[in-house]
Amino acid sequence: MSTFAEQLIIWHDQHGRHHLPWQKNRDPYAIWLSEVMLQQTQVNTVIPYYVRFMQEFPTISSLAQAPLDAVLSLWSGLGYYSRARNLHVTARKVMHHYQGQFPCAREAIQHLPGIGRSTAAAIAVFAFGQCEAILDGNVKRIFTRYFGISGFPGETKTQNLLWKKAEESLPIHYHNGKIETYTQALMDLGTAVCTRRAPLCKACPLQSECVALKENRVDQLPTTKPRMPLPQKEATFLLLMHQQDILLEQRPAPGIWGELWCPPEIGIGIDVITYCQHNLNIEVRALIELPILDHQFTHFKLRIHPQLLQVISSKSLITQPRFIWTKPSDALAKGIPAPVRKLLKRTFLSELSPYKI
Template sequence: MGFISDQLIQWHKTSGRHNLPWQNTHDPYLIWLSEIMLQQTQVTTVLTYYKKFIKRFPDIDILANAEEEKVLELWSGLGYYARARNLHKTAIEISKNYDAKFPSSFDRLLSLPGIGRSTAGAISAFAFKKKKPILDGNVKRVFTRYLGIKEWAGKPSVEKELWEIATRNLPKTNKHIHTYTQALMDLGATICRRTQPLCNNCPLKSKCISFKKNLTKEIPASKPKKTLPINEIYLLIINSRDSYLFEKKPSKGIWAGLWSMPELENFKNTANWIKENLNEDDYKMLEIGKHKTSFTHYKLNIHFQYIFLNSSKLLKTDNCKWIKKSSLKNAALPSPIKKILNTLKDV
């Protein structure tokens, strides 16, 4: 492969990103937080959330002592809430078992909830100056294009090979591991972009196979498509007095810990449910609809009935509550639910 680490370190001096708020620090808490947020989200979106988050939870003890719901609320809009739940669990574990100090051991980092091999590598490099490789989506793209690997990077044998390449390509000493790791991330995000890579500005172009053979549209290969099973759920969206009725999801399963809508087996029992839970016979059906969404392992059809009620009583209060429309922006709701609510007509 040749050693691209020297070229990347040189390139970063003049062309890398130097002013992101989580750079120029060795504080593992801040680095960890940014790495988790960046796992599925673009830098521009993360910037706002990161600032809000560290203002509210400036250190790991404060995060550990917060209620999970408050953490989810602050995460609202970033999606992939499992990241927020794991963030909270990890904070509790570090606060309890590590005297509120991030462990510097790679294996211990890897054992914490939500920290995979690449994230543990990034924390090790940025916070502890350790020579550990990273292999996130951006890095996979750079390596597969540079080497002309046409197979999907998520295939286990290809992934194994990429980890070996990432390890072999580490700089010789740990002196520049911080810059090298940042350079790889920056090159993937700003130059070797998924669409329209800026190959003419790339420090690797003289030896890059995809550039020389014009393969940047084919590489990286997409994940092979397979037919996913389809699940159906039936939700009641009940609107009354400027509020919607929400039901908290259990701590395990789809949308764990978030506020969704009351879920029925089907819509044959809508009237009974409203009578039993809200003591109302009189309601108005405003709309019946279906929203499609998909997850990694299945597709989900969300059937909903949009109902208007005059009163907003609640008999069984266990897991249900009314949330005012004006407070929805900051509530911990699954994103498909937010999307559905945005399509509904105001009453």
């Protein structure tokens, strides 16, 4: 076995993580769920969501039978909601096309929605013990440093080279359990030792062969993404109050916050009273402009101007299924984005708020 893999496996026995919630068994469903939740999301953030999700939907069958709304509700706050929608689609696909048995070949796994090459490989490794290479943020960091590879890992050229290194470094002549340990060791080393800033090279099992360490380039690698300043967007949120209820609208998918519930959003500068008359067919009275809510996405910044409005006419005028009237406390149990959760809490549920319901 290569020194690289062997050193990692030896290191993992003493220093790796062995008690994460999804490490209890080889249930493909449990492993698949964990891998999807962990896409672009840190372990400590995922754990409570994962535990709740497994309690609510302990099997792929129970997930497949659930309504999407229930799935999104459990996902609320975790972000990247297309993951939840794809999870739901895939659960039904596995039930229907694979008789509830998760496919075990990496290629087949990779064809399922929401599962790319790295996630498919992780599932193949941890659920089925197959010898496949992963390439996540941890692995990219370790390999760019160990082999001294410069260039932003998002570029195709660099990414292809990293995949090649990942495959070449696999423990080919392994026996039972080695590939799982090796794969977990890569991620644990990336999390605990080969960190983005201030890596603990003196504690690293790969230090004697690490090119970046030899050449004193550890803090130069991996090459950071060239960033553009984020465009600033603004929007008005209409908080329409009718007695104890507010109006929520289900947003279209695909798109930002697809299928999640939000107060109606309009561009700034649009006359609110007129908009409600013409587009919602509701007579309203403007109460107050609530404090601005700033939110940042990967590719733009959104400044939300929440406007509190009182409904004068009957609320029953809106009957489209994409609109609902709901108590703010009930809205928190639905699939709503994080800023909306924050807004509803501080406006309607805080003891300090004059609009507390």
